[in-house]
Amino acid sequence: MAATREDIRTILRQLFVRNMTAENADQAAERFLDLYFMDDAIDMSDAQVTVNTLTSDLAITSTGGDITATAGDLISTLGGLTLTDGDALLTSGDLTLTAGNALITAGNATLTAGDLTLTAGELAMTDGNATLTSGDLTLTAGEFTMTDGNAVLTSGDLTLTAGNAVLTLGDLTLTDGDATLSSGNVAVTGTLTATSMSGTSAVIENAAEGRTGNLSILTARELHTLAAAGTSDTTTISIPSGAMVLGAAFNVDTAVSDDGGDDTWSAAFVTGDASTLATAGAAAKDTKVETLVAPAITTDVTQIQFTAQGGSFDAGVIDVVAYYIDLTALASAPA
Numbered sequence: 001m002a003a004t005r006e007d008i009r010t011i012l013r014q015l016f017v018r019n020m021t022a023e024n025a026d027q028a029a030e031r032f033l034d035l036y037f038m039d040d041a042i043d044m045s046d047a048q049v050t051v052n053t054l055t056s057d058l059a060i061t062s063t064g065g066d067i068t069a070t071a072g073d074l075i076s077t078l079g080g081l082t083l084t085d086g087d088a089l090l091t092s093g094d095l096t097l098t099a100g101n102a103l104i105t106a107g108n109a110t111l112t113a114g115d116l117t118l119t120a121g122e123l124a125m126t127d128g129n130a131t132l133t134s135g136d137l138t139l140t141a142g143e144f145t146m147t148d149g150n151a152v153l154t155s156g157d158l159t160l161t162a163g164n165a166v167l168t169l170g171d172l173t174l175t176d177g178d179a180t181l182s183s184g185n186v187a188v189t190g191t192l193t194a195t196s197m198s199g200t201s202a203v204i205e206n207a208a209e210g211r212t213g214n215l216s217i218l219t220a221r222e223l224h225t226l227a228a229a230g231t232s233d234t235t236t237i238s239i240p241s242g243a244m245v246l247g248a249a250f251n252v253d254t255a256v257s258d259d260g261g262d263d264t265w266s267a268a269f270v271t272g273d274a275s276t277l278a279t280a281g282a283a284a285k286d287t288k289v290e291t292l293v294a295p296a297i298t299t300d301v302t303q304i305q306f307t308a309q310g311g312s313f314d315a316g317v318i319d320v321v322a323y324y325i326d327l328t329a330l331a332s333a334p335a
Contacts, residue, residue: 005033206330213330221321224306226256226265226313232306233270239302239324241272246323247292248277248304254317256283262310267320270305272298280309283316298324 016025206213226232263283268276275293
């Protein structure tokens with residue numbers, strides 16, 4: 001006697017239930033029977049398949065093959081995720097690979113409010129883009145390699161520990177985010193552009209001797225309230241003895257006045273150098289003065305002195321930034 005549809009359903013369910021939930025096994029068996037008997041159109045929109053263990057790679061090679069997860073995670077352990085002409089789209093979910101690789105050819109990796117984390121693995125993209133919004137890209141002992149593609153992070157961080165970031169003909173753009181490398185390298189074939197440089201120094205390092213004996217271009221800033229006197233000295237500029245002074249920039253934050261009615265001011269380095277920095281500076285708010293001086297070596301700790309051109313100051317606040325070069329000592333000889 002020929003097997004009935006119910007007999008086949010029972011056998012299929014027993015096979016499927018080994019690798020999925022009972023409910024999903026029932027759905028899968030029914031879909032198979034629909035296809036076998038051609039009873040009606042096949043609808044897979046609500047079907048789910050859960051595999052207990054994936055020991056090989058998940059590969060999508062057909063054009064336009066996508067993996068989409070909404071509020072879910074895509075996790076591969078010791079396996080790779082390979083997409084050819086396909087996209088991996090995660091919304092509020094994470095892509096986590098442990099000792100595996102994410103390889104995308106002519107596709108995009110897009111994460112919104114999710115993280116891309118690789119441990120001892122590599123992220124390699126060819127002609128594709130890595131776009132993270134409010135998420136972080138973190139690699140530990142791995143490499144981030146892009147060819148003809150762009151890496152764009154908005155309000156996120158790119159962090160590499162003992163790894164390399166390599167871009168060929170591509171751009172690395174961070175908006176309100178940080179690029180942090182520990183014992184790693186950044187290699188750029190093209191142009192590296194920074195819209196701004198935060199901090200107070202640029203350092204030329206002596207890497208051959210443990211980054212000792214460095215040459216640093218430094219700034220020192222003080223928002224200086226003028227003393228009620230004929231002269232008024234800064235207290236925190238403090239350019240060290242033996243440094244090379246380069247100049248200073250000024251902006252009047254609060255209008256300057258003096259009891260003699262002149263209201264103009266002058267400025268110069270004092271103690272360790274005597275270079276003139278400003279003469280007859282205007283009193284009005286937002287008056288700006290920028291002066292480069294002939295490079296000179298300071299003989300003592302150096303400040304900046306303001307002088308009233310008519311009597312004594314009785315009001316005024318001036319923002320001042322001094323520029324100088326300094327050297328640090330070399331390492332000591334081996335014991």
